[in-house]
Amino acid sequence: MRARGESSLAVPPPVEPAGAGFIERWWQGETGGWGRVLDVATAPLELVYRLGAGGYHRAYTSGRLRPAQAEIPVISVGNLSVGGTGKTPVTRWLVEELRRRGAKPAVLHGGYAEDEPALHRSWYPDVPVIVDRDRVRGARAAADQGASVIVLDDGFQHRRLARDLDVVLIAAEGWTDRPRLLPRGPWREPLGALRRAHVIAVTWKTAGPETTRRIVQELGWLAPRAIRLTLQLRPSRWRRVDGPAVDDAPAGRALAVAAIARPELFVANARERGAEVDEIVVFRDHHVYRADDVERIRTLARGRPVVTTAKDAVKLRPLARDLDLWVLEQEVVVEDGFAALERRLDRLVS
Numbered sequence: 001m002r003a004r005g006e007s008s009l010a011v012p013p014p015v016e017p018a019g020a021g022f023i024e025r026w027w028q029g030e031t032g033g034w035g036r037v038l039d040v041a042t043a044p045l046e047l048v049y050r051l052g053a054g055g056y057h058r059a060y061t062s063g064r065l066r067p068a069q070a071e072i073p074v075i076s077v078g079n080l081s082v083g084g085t086g087k088t089p090v091t092r093w094l095v096e097e098l099r100r101r102g103a104k105p106a107v108l109h110g111g112y113a114e115d116e117p118a119l120h121r122s123w124y125p126d127v128p129v130i131v132d133r134d135r136v137r138g139a140r141a142a143a144d145q146g147a148s149v150i151v152l153d154d155g156f157q158h159r160r161l162a163r164d165l166d167v168v169l170i171a172a173e174g175w176t177d178r179p180r181l182l183p184r185g186p187w188r189e190p191l192g193a194l195r196r197a198h199v200i201a202v203t204w205k206t207a208g209p210e211t212t213r214r215i216v217q218e219l220g221w222l223a224p225r226a227i228r229l230t231l232q233l234r235p236s237r238w239r240r241v242d243g244p245a246v247d248d249a250p251a252g253r254a255l256a257v258a259a260i261a262r263p264e265l266f267v268a269n270a271r272e273r274g275a276e277v278d279e280i281v282v283f284r285d286h287h288v289y290r291a292d293d294v295e296r297i298r299t300l301a302r303g304r305p306v307v308t309t310a311k312d313a314v315k316l317r318p319l320a321r322d323l324d325l326w327v328l329e330q331e332v333v334v335e336d337g338f339a340a341l342e343r344r345l346d347r348l349v350s
Contacts (some may be wrong), residue, residue, distance in 0.1 A: 024261065027186050039184065046184035053181070053189060060159040067162035070139040073149045073348050074163040078156025080179070080193060082186040083261025083285050085169040086203040086233045088116050088311065091153050092123055093332040094167070098149055103349040106130060106147035108138045110154060113286040115311040122314060135161040149349055157188055164348060168197040172207035173265060175215050194223040199341060201229040205265045209335060227344065229337035235269040236331040240324070241317050249274035250305035250326045256280045257297055257308045257316070259287035266309055270328050275307050294319045
């Protein structure tokens with residue numbers, strides 16, 4: 001499937017490997033009759049998942065299971081849904097805030113994907129980035145390496161390691177007040193889980209500030225004691241791989257490549273920052289690129305610039321040094337609620 005001559009308003013249809021993105025389209029209600037069949041077929045599985053996850057979390061909330069305490073403070077950055085909320089840029093932002101306060105943070109990652117740890121290492125080479133599915137063991141390693149605070153990437157559902165601050169992200173673009181749990185939908189927990197959160201941050205890329213503020217107000221009754229933030233994940237500057245950041249997008253029509261949860265949001269942001277995207281290649285979230293993937297991208301690009309995300313670039317760069325590869329960088333802009341979080345961070349690292 002090839003898209004040509006798109007309008008300024010429509011995102012061109014993606015070129016996809018077989019089966020890529022079907023689950024995401026089903027969750028978004030875009031698969032027609034097959035989707036309705038799957039809705040019915042997976043309803044019992046959703047119930048089983050809901051009961052199992054609920055029992056696990058109740059065991060910790062009731063005290064039947066006790067989390068292990070780390071030697072140093074732990075800040076968890078997590079969410080209630082699968083992908084697309086901005087955990088990686090928000091983790092980076094928190095690391096920078098902690099360093100600004102004189103702390104020595106370490107990033108602890110569960111190791112389910114290679115792109116995020118690689119990105120963290122590229123952003124701050126002097127910060128320990130520890131990859132370990134056993135978060136308790138990883139926390140000990142962070143303390144042994146001289147860290148004074150841990151930022152746990154994607155930790156909200158991992159109750160075995162105690163945390164001093166639970167930051168939960170909700171993407172405005174994926175918001176619903178009637179979430180469907182896995183596998184029938186992208187949500188890992190129901191909204192009631194937000195009662196465990198110390199900070200609820202509603203992030204947005206394309207939804208706009210008014211929609212975001214409305215969602216923040218709706219969430220207030222779920223966790224009235226939690227700090228509530230609104231964060232814009234804003235496209236900032238372009239950077240040719242291995243080159244400096246620049247304001248201008250690559251010249252001419254471009255091929256977009258993305259292996260993230262919500263590729264359409266990346267495309268919208270890329271076009272907002274001046275890229276003339278007329279074709280898209282989409283892979284599954286956290287896809288590990290192979291030589292044949294890169295050859296396919298090279299063939300489709302036909303010498304055009306290739307625009308992609310930072311997560312994708314860190315995986316594509318070693319395989320595709322001949323591509324004219326451009327990265328759209330993101331920045332976290334705090335729109336509301338930061339004063340209360342600042343006080344918590346100050347107390348945590350003092």
